[in-house]
Amino acid sequence: MLRTRVIPVILIDGFSVIKTRQFGVRRNLGNPIQVVRTYNTRNVDELIILDIDAHKQNRTIDLWTIRDITQDCFMPLTIGGGIKSLEDIRQTLLAGADKICLNTQAIVQPNLITQAAEQFGRQCIVVSVDVLWHEEKAYVHNTHVPARQLLVSDWIEQVQDMGAGEILITSVAAEGAMQGPDLSLLELIKNKVNIPYIYNGGVKQVSDCVQVIEQGAHAVAASSIFHFTSITPEECKQAMDRAGIAVRLF
């Protein structure tokens, strides 16, 4: 039986691991390679590593960092940040990524999703969607689209049709707040997504992971809970196991 994944998200600013709160205030958490090694020894299911400054600084995520990480970490890695072309994708895969995460470029150039899926297989293409609510409507939050223009429900349908293999959906209001997951968002996308989707944002305790999966998500991602509390991905999975969700335990 397929095991439900718990996926730590590591945000970097080009050099250091950082943690944002609601996409704003940052805290520096040190060297990415050390952080990844810690997760590797904990046998986590998968990691998502995103360079959140790469696009606006017009560069890609540092491939030497990715190569260093893959030197001794034999686990699945999803990598994103500033990826703008098929060649960027190819280089990132060659550096050791298993999946590529597109966000801004998917909005700027949606046919990149289709081209990338054709070239590398759709299982390789994760589209990240950041969600901000306004007057009970969920909109895509991105500096490259005017605020409150692109509805989340329309965009996720489009990215699926264009060939995305997975969706990483992040609630901006919940992100880094550790106030619990955005249940309205989970409800909104429940029956709209035919590909696996990973929910990210607000998980503050192990029972939140259970709730996210029971609300339909295929995997749960989190970062603050792992950075700032003593709770480990393994403990989240133990709670999920007790709730009858199939997980992979150490």
Added chain:
Amino acid sequence: MVIGIIDLGIGNINSVEKALNSLNAEVLIASDYSALTDASHYILPGVGSFAAASKALTEKGGAQALNALVGDKPVLGICVGMQLFARTGQEHGVNPGLAWVDGDVALLPTHKPLPHVGWNDIRPQNECPLFINMPPQPCFYFTHSFGFSDVAPGQAAAYCTYGEPFIAAIQSNRRYAVQFHPEKSQQLGLLLLSNFLLYG
């Protein structure tokens, strides 16, 4: 022992190389077959679509050229590298494979969402050496939408179930292949690669 990784220009070669390095294996990587003739083992990796991989193989002379390179030395196909063992693949049109096993690659027959992504347990069949010293139903990392539902009797080395059963590993003499990613499956994945080198 020298492991030749066949670079089709689409794969996650770095990860496979690092995993083999951690086993202290010497690795040669090349897209040109003539640079790989001294290898004792071959790995056909692959992240990519079947269509792109098939095209790359054809440009290198197809099954005939690859058969001439590998002879009866052990080969391990990974993910799309496994799918290339098929007669044909149906991802982005129907394209030829190596026809090393009697089966075709198609979209997985399942009612569950595709791709099939994540950790799933497999059921090894018979005495495939890849699974020596493993638990009865080892768990590996998968990420794919296409695969084999059926091959000739005796060629299925392991099954997996995602809604419906499909073939997780195949073996035809010394040619082995796995649909999952051993290089991403932590300790059990390294054990599988080590088994391939020792017993393949």
